[in-house]
Amino acid sequence: MVHHIVMWKFKPEIEEGRKPELKKAMAENLKGLVGKVPGLLTVEFVEQPISSSTHDIALVTTLKRAEDIAVYANHPAHVEAADTYVRPYVTERACLDFE
Numbered sequence: 001m002v003h004h005i006v007m008w009k010f011k012p013e014i015e016e017g018r019k020p021e022l023k024k025a026m027a028e029n030l031k032g033l034v035g036k037v038p039g040l041l042t043v044e045f046v047e048q049p050i051s052s053s054t055h056d057i058a059l060v061t062t063l064k065r066a067e068d069i070a071v072y073a074n075h076p077a078h079v080e081a082a083d084t085y086v087r088p089y090v091t092e093r094a095c096l097d098f099e
Contacts, residue, residue, distance in 0.1 A: 001041070002063045004072070004097050007055035008090035022089050023047045023057060029081040030059055037075045039068030055094065069097055 010019060027045035034043055046058035063069060072078055 002066050002069065002097060002099050004061045004063060004069055005058060005095065007058040007094045009056050009092040011089060011091050014089055025085045029085045033077055033081060036077045037072050039064045039071055066099065
């Protein structure tokens with residue numbers, strides 16, 4: 001089993017009042033990829049990190065094999081969700097993959 005963790009910060013121009021609705025849309029659409037993307041087993045979306053955190057939001061996924069990370073990254077459903085609900089609003093992406 002492989003874990004794929006991605007963290008982001010919101011772009012500075014994103015108003016605080018918009019962040020809850022954006023987080024909700026991100027969570028719903030990223031969690032909805034389970035069952036659509038081969039090899040993707042679980043998706044957790046972290047909306048409320050504690051104050052010591054360096055990023056605003058995170059995605060924690062598990063996949064069957066390391067090779068499934070590339071399948072996930074390039075899958076049309078993932079690309080659509082990321083391009084629509086995540087990438088327009090975030091910056092400073094950090095990623096960690098491990099077994």
